[in-house]
Amino acid sequence: GAVVSQHPSRVICKSGTSVKIECRSLDFQATTMFWYRQFPKQSLMLMATSNEGSKATYEQGVEKDKFLINHASLTLSTLTVTSAHPEDSSFYICSAQGLAGETWETQYFGPGTRLLVL
Amino acid sequence: SQKIEQNSEALNIQEGKTATLTCNYTNYSPAYLQWYRQDPGRGPVFLLLIRENEKEKRKERLKVTFDTTLKQSLFHITASQPADSATYLCAPREGGKLIFGQGTELSVKP
Numbered sequence: 001g002a003v004v005s006q007h008p009s010r011v012i013c014k015s016g017t018s019v020k021i022e023c024r025s026l027d028f029q030a031t032t033m034f035w036y037r038q039f040p041k042q043s044l045m046l047m048a049t050s051n052e053g054s055k056a057t058y059e060q061g062v063e064k065d066k067f068l069i070n071h072a073s074l075t076l077s078t079l080t081v082t083s084a085h086p087e088d089s090s091f092y093i094c095s096a097q098g099l100a101g102e103t104w105e106t107q108y109f110g111p112g113t114r115l116l117v118l
Numbered sequence: 119s120q121k122i123e124q125n126s127e128a129l130n131i132q133e134g135k136t137a138t139l140t141c142n143y144t145n146y147s148p149a150y151l152q153w154y155r156q157d158p159g160r161g162p163v164f165l166l167l168i169r170e171n172e173k174e175k176r177k178e179r180l181k182v183t184f185d186t187t188l189k190q191s192l193f194h195i196t197a198s199q200p201a202d203s204a205t206y207l208c209a210p211r212e213g214g215k216l217i218f219g220q221g222t223e224l225s226v227k228p
Contacts, residue, residue, distance in 0.1 A: 044218045093161045107216055109161035
């Protein structure tokens with residue numbers, strides 16, 4: 001149980017285009033989803049927290065107009081990187097937290113999306 | 119400021135030995151502390167959670183301790199195997215968020 005998927009797993013795009021990444025909780029309802037970013041050999045950095053039906057809460061230094069987050073249902077959150085630039089190239093990982101029991105106490109992570117902006 | 123420190127150097131051990139990874143935190147009072155495993159190019163996989171009122175938690179070959187006085191957690195893998203080679207992440211939870219350490223890279227040699 002507690003499986004989280006991400007799509008796509010890898011994306012290459014041109015500078016100036018927008019990219020959408022989907023995060024789905026497959027076997028539980030996720031009231032809260034988190035988006036992280038990870039550079040090579042570095043720790044996961046929290047970008048934003050989203051609760052179903054509410055606006056996302058962004059961490060300090062993360063541009064909300066650049067990284068649009070939508071959490072429209074209890075099983076789906078999307079991250080859109082708008083007007084992507086090479087410095088946005090990174091590994092983006094989502095996690096989901098459920099309503100009760102083990103899924104409430106723990107964040108379960110997706111497999112990640114590798115974004116390369118040319 | 120809040121800070122998490124894990125073994126900065128990679129840990130190389132022989133198969134069959136016990137691996138011990140350290141996580142120290144400052145300026146936190148986490149209600150939970152979680153350990154994850156991360157393989158290259160993959161998202162973290164949850165291993166164990168330990169609460170502030172628990173001293174020790176075990177799961178198969180894994181053991182975690184949590185000392186809130188020392189502000190430290192130790193993560194042990196007994197009878198280590200080459201398949202245990204990965205980066206292990208410590209993540210105290212406070213206020214609903216996980217804050218990750220930089221991870222310790224473990225390499226188990228046959």
